[in-house]
Amino acid sequence: MAESRRYPRVDCGEDGRSKKQMKPGGLLLYALAVLVVIGGGMWAEIGVTEVAAGQPAQDEFIPLDSVPPEDQLPAAPLLVAAYSLLWVAVLVYLWSIWRRMITVERDLSDLSRRTGDS
Amino acid sequence: MMAMSTRTFGGLLCVAGAMFITAPILIASAPYESTMGLVQKIFYFHVPSWIAMFLAVFICGFSSAVYLFKEKPAADRLAVAAAELAVLFGLMGLVTGPLWAIKAWGVWWQWDARLTMALILELIFLAYLLLRAYGGPGSEKLSAGLALFGMANVPFVYISVNVWRTIHPTTNVLPSLSSSAPGMFGPFVWCMVAFLVLFVVMLTARVRLEEQRGRLEQLYLALER
Numbered sequence: 001m002a003e004s005r006r007y008p009r010v011d012c013g014e015d016g017r018s019k020k021q022m023k024p025g026g027l028l029l030y031a032l033a034v035l036v037v038i039g040g041g042m043w044a045e046i047g048v049t050e051v052a053a054g055q056p057a058q059d060e061f062i063p064l065d066s067v068p069p070e071d072q073l074p075a076a077p078l079l080v081a082a083y084s085l086l087w088v089a090v091l092v093y094l095w096s097i098w099r100r101m102i103t104v105e106r107d108l109s110d111l112s113r114r115t116g117d118s
Numbered sequence: 119m120m121a122m123s124t125r126t127f128g129g130l131l132c133v134a135g136a137m138f139i140t141a142p143i144l145i146a147s148a149p150y151e152s153t154m155g156l157v158q159k160i161f162y163f164h165v166p167s168w169i170a171m172f173l174a175v176f177i178c179g180f181s182s183a184v185y186l187f188k189e190k191p192a193a194d195r196l197a198v199a200a201a202e203l204a205v206l207f208g209l210m211g212l213v214t215g216p217l218w219a220i221k222a223w224g225v226w227w228q229w230d231a232r233l234t235m236a237l238i239l240e241l242i243f244l245a246y247l248l249l250r251a252y253g254g255p256g257s258e259k260l261s262a263g264l265a266l267f268g269m270a271n272v273p274f275v276y277i278s279v280n281v282w283r284t285i286h287p288t289t290n291v292l293p294s295l296s297s298s299a300p301g302m303f304g305p306f307v308w309c310m311v312a313f314l315v316l317f318v319v320m321l322t323a324r325v326r327l328e329e330q331r332g333r334l335e336q337l338y339l340a341l342e343r
Contacts, residue, residue, distance in 0.1 A: 027251055030205075031244055038237070041227045075156035075221050082160045082214040083142065086167070089213075090138075090316065093206050097323045104330045111337050 026096070122322050130319045137312035144305040151299075157221040160214050162305055165292065166313035167210035168236070172272055173317065174204035175243065179269025182262035191332060194258050197265060199324035201246045203317065204268075208240035223285055231282035235275045242268040 122130075141162070151158035181197035184190055215233070216226040227233065242264065249261045279288045296303040 025251070027244075027247055030209075031248060034241070034244065042229075078157055078217045078221055079159055082217045083163065085213050086163050086210050087138070089206060089210055093320065094323070097320070097327055101323075101327050101330065104327065104334055108330065108334050108337070111334065111341070115337070115341060 127319065127322055130315055130322075134312060134316040134319055137308065137315065141305070141309050141312055144308050148305045149299065149301040151302075154222045157218055160218040161302075162309045163313075164211060164214040164218060165306070166310045167207050167214060169310065170313045170317045171204050171207035171211060171239075172276075173314075174200045174207060174321075175239070175265075175269055175272055177321070178204055178243070178246075178265045182265035182269075186259065186262045186266075194262070195325055195328035195332065196321075197262060198247075198250055199321055199328055201243050201250075201261075201265060202324060203320055204243040205240065205247060206320075207313075207317075208236070208243065212237065212240060228285050230284040230286065231278040232275065232284045232286040235271065235278050239268060239271050239275055242271060 145162045178197045178200035181193045184193035220226050246261045246264050249257050279286050
């Protein structure tokens with residue numbers, strides 16, 4: 001845009017940006033969650049490497065069906081979890097678009113009313 | 119696409135919903151992969167998630183280039199909408215991948231070339247959105263530059279499994295799927311189309327939101343003058 005962008009809401013802060021926009025939102029929380037997961041993953045990786053270092057090396061691939069049943073993970077919950085999380089992500093995102101759209105539409109009608117009053 | 123009527127938009131949303139609801143039936147009827155068994159069925163939404171993410175990244179990257187060189191606000195609106203979808207579909211890929219990996223590989227995550235580069239791609243577009251949200255005036259151009267770097271990362275993510283030694287399967291699996299596993303090909307195409315329809319619906323809605331924000335901004339600027 002040619003002009004500097006200022007998200008125009010009725011309740012703007014001193015710098016012209018929306019107070020609502022300046023609040024730490026879901027995006028920031030998601031960013032923090034990603035960083036925590038990455039940090040946790042790296043930490044766990046270090047732990048696994050340390051544990052593996054004390055064990056004799058395994059030099060061949062073990063087929064899944066030869067692993068003892070107590071060491072096997074059930075696949076169905078993982079599959080259901082993957083599909084459910086995907087649905088949740090889609091629905092939450094569609095809901096967030098809908099919510100943001102309502103806010104913008106409300107601001108537009110507020111502004112139209114104010115413009116009509118003045 | 120962006121001037122889509124409400125009826126078309128609603129129709130596409132219903133089509134996407136119906137396809138996602140029927141997808142599990144097709145996936146359940148698809149044959150089991152011989153070594154991984156049931157958990158391999160995560161493939162039917164894991165791969166389309168990443169393809170949708172790459173599509174979003176390319177739309178964001180090309181729109182950002184248009185915005186940088188032509189200064190068209192419509193291109194910027196499309197770019198920010200696509201960036202959000204890139205993060206969303208990337209998140210889906212990053213969540214479904216480890217759920218598959220823990221069963222198939224015995225680990226949730228592996229710091230190999232493919233997985234690490236895919237994570238970096240997600241972080242680049244997360245950075246894009248953070249820049250847009252908190253960067254203040256002028257952040258549009260900075261984020262557009264970032265989107266170009268993000269787009270440049272995609273070919274590396276794609277070929278990483280062929281170039282470096284990695285635990286992840288190579289890119290040969292998908293092109294040969296129709297001949298190597300015809301029973302899996304139909305459900306995969308179904309899921310792929312479902313994701314693409316959903317992608318179009320979400321992108322249209324998100325661009326519409328950005329257009330309304332632009333309208334609001336113009337009204338405020340007109341009021342202040």
